[in-house]
Amino acid sequence: MARNSGLAFFAAILLGATPAPPPAADLLREAMTAPQRVSYVGEVQVLSIGPQHADATIYRVEHRAPDLTRRWYMAPQDLYGDSVVSRGSTTYSIDVKRQRVVVSQGEDADEEIAARGNFDILMNNYNAVYAPDENVSGRIVHVVLLNNKYTGQTTMRVHIDARTNLVLERQQYATNGSLIAQTRVEQIRYTNSIPAALFQIPSGMQRVEGAAHGQESTDVEQVISSAGFDARVPKYLPEGFSPIAGDVVSIKNVPTLHLIYSDGIRTVSLFQNEKDAAVDLSHYHAISTTVADHPAHYVEDGPTVLLAWADGNRHFALVGELSLAELEKIGASVLP
Amino acid sequence: MKSHPSPEQLIDYSHGELAPGEDAAVLLHLEGCVPCRARYDEEASLSEALRNFAHASECELPAGVRASIFSAVDPSRVQPGWTARLAAWLRPAVAIPVAAAVLIAAFAGYDSATHRSRTMIDAAYYLDDHAALTSAVPFNEGNIVPTALFTTENADGTQ
Numbered sequence: 001m002a003r004n005s006g007l008a009f010f011a012a013i014l015l016g017a018t019p020a021p022p023p024a025a026d027l028l029r030e031a032m033t034a035p036q037r038v039s040y041v042g043e044v045q046v047l048s049i050g051p052q053h054a055d056a057t058i059y060r061v062e063h064r065a066p067d068l069t070r071r072w073y074m075a076p077q078d079l080y081g082d083s084v085v086s087r088g089s090t091t092y093s094i095d096v097k098r099q100r101v102v103v104s105q106g107e108d109a110d111e112e113i114a115a116r117g118n119f120d121i122l123m124n125n126y127n128a129v130y131a132p133d134e135n136v137s138g139r140i141v142h143v144v145l146l147n148n149k150y151t152g153q154t155t156m157r158v159h160i161d162a163r164t165n166l167v168l169e170r171q172q173y174a175t176n177g178s179l180i181a182q183t184r185v186e187q188i189r190y191t192n193s194i195p196a197a198l199f200q201i202p203s204g205m206q207r208v209e210g211a212a213h214g215q216e217s218t219d220v221e222q223v224i225s226s227a228g229f230d231a232r233v234p235k236y237l238p239e240g241f242s243p244i245a246g247d248v249v250s251i252k253n254v255p256t257l258h259l260i261y262s263d264g265i266r267t268v269s270l271f272q273n274e275k276d277a278a279v280d281l282s283h284y285h286a287i288s289t290t291v292a293d294h295p296a297h298y299v300e301d302g303p304t305v306l307l308a309w310a311d312g313n314r315h316f317a318l319v320g321e322l323s324l325a326e327l328e329k330i331g332a333s334v335l336p
Numbered sequence: 337m338k339s340h341p342s343p344e345q346l347i348d349y350s351h352g353e354l355a356p357g358e359d360a361a362v363l364l365h366l367e368g369c370v371p372c373r374a375r376y377d378e379e380a381s382l383s384e385a386l387r388n389f390a391h392a393s394e395c396e397l398p399a400g401v402r403a404s405i406f407s408a409v410d411p412s413r414v415q416p417g418w419t420a421r422l423a424a425w426l427r428p429a430v431a432i433p434v435a436a437a438v439l440i441a442a443f444a445g446y447d448s449a450t451h452r453s454r455t456m457i458d459a460a461y462y463l464d465d466h467a468a469l470t471s472a473v474p475f476n477e478g479n480i481v482p483t484a485l486f487t488t489e490n491a492d493g494t495q
Contacts, residue, residue, distance in 0.1 A: 046480050082485050093482040115472045122474050260469050269466040280456035319466040
């Protein structure tokens with residue numbers, strides 16, 4: 001079988017035709033790691049579409065494989081001139097207006113392991129099937145649809161460069177079928193001559209520590225037991241969702257447990273503390289609702305919804321790209 | 337202090353009536369501003385003259401006057417009974433302000449008990465942390481724009 005597909009591949013090359021792509025799931029796996037092998041420059045347009053309005057972000061990107069990336073923001077106006085440089089697991093957010101560099105530390109190795117595990121979750125919950133090839137920025141792309149196994153709905157379309165396996169376009173859909181996010185790489189140029197100096201951090205700016213995101217762990221049970229209080233977990237999750245990671249972080253001296261659940265594409269985070277530390281929604285347009293008869297508020301940030309409520313001194317926040325109704329149902333199942 | 341102190345500020349300064357910060361600012365200004373120093377000296381000399389005049393005008397009461405006042409005050413007459421004292425407390429002029437003070441104190445106590453210096457955590461932190469931890473999800477870029485570029489707040493909540 002393998003020999004036959006190899007022969008077909010070489011026959012296709014000899015005949016000048018595009019070789020038949022590998023199984024869709026294999027191509028997706030290749031696409032996940034393509035940035036580790038491919039260097040490129042281009043322009044990325046990101047659309048985040050909420051129920052009422054959409055936000056657009058445009059940035060120039062220079063990526064030198066395996067792990068040097070610079071994003072230079074062109075829009076929105078407030079970000080113009082700012083940039084983010086990723087050097088391995090460290091991210092430098094360069095804020096030119098405030099003349100400061102915010103340094104955030106990630107955990108590369110763990111992320112790779114987590115990504116592999118999460119890919120398995122993705123494949124457990126979604127069928128990857130090909131749609132007809134398309135053209136993005138003058139390049140032939142294979143289009144892979146990820147259809148939810150429980151609902152049959154297409155949740156994501158991934159456009160993968162037929163030559164480099166890099167993802168050039170991606171669309172995500174809500175459960176009602178509406179588009180909620182789109183990322184598109186334009187004017188892409190593959191090159192191996194991107195100077196390292198491009199990824200240098202400018203000197204003379206104040207350096208500050210970025211928000212600590214805690215020691216993210218995929219051992220969720222261990223994270224829960226390390227919270228220092230009797231943590232609650234949801235009894236209900238949408239089909240296919242399972243815990244994938246968590247961390248405990250001190251925010252303003254308040255130990256906060258963060259658990260994250262995913263079905264491989266969609267994600268939801270549950271934050272909780274028992275120190276009566278409420279969520280400050282004053283910078284957002286908060287709308288009142290209830291979670292199992294408890295007064296609650298929610299805000300929308302593009303397709304992401306944040307739902308906050310309290311039960312005595314215990315404060316909860318659910319954040320995810322799910323509908324408000326689903327978040328309220330999850331929230332109600334968190335209460336005793 | 338960039339502007340010159342007002343005449344009222346100079347008078348209050350000379351009498352030590354300003355708040356500590358304002359007092360220090362006026363002192364600093366006077367050390368470097370000749371016109372204001374002159375105004376202050378003028379004010380101080382006028383105050384001193386008035387004080388000297390008042391001191392010179394003071395008269396001791398004649399020796400017997402004070403004694404006769406105290407002897408005229410009969411302790412049994414100035415100590416009212418408990419009913420009279422209660423009635424005095426229940427006069428509207430006393431009772432209404434007291435009741436208002438009690439109500440304000442009760443409300444303040446209730447308010448501080450229910451809203452006692454609660455720590456507030458900006459929703460942006462949760463959105464940011466959610467995005468950061470979802471970066472390991474396949475085909476999810478995590479934070480498209482780090483929140484750090486939108487806020488002046490540091491990781492520990494300070495500005």
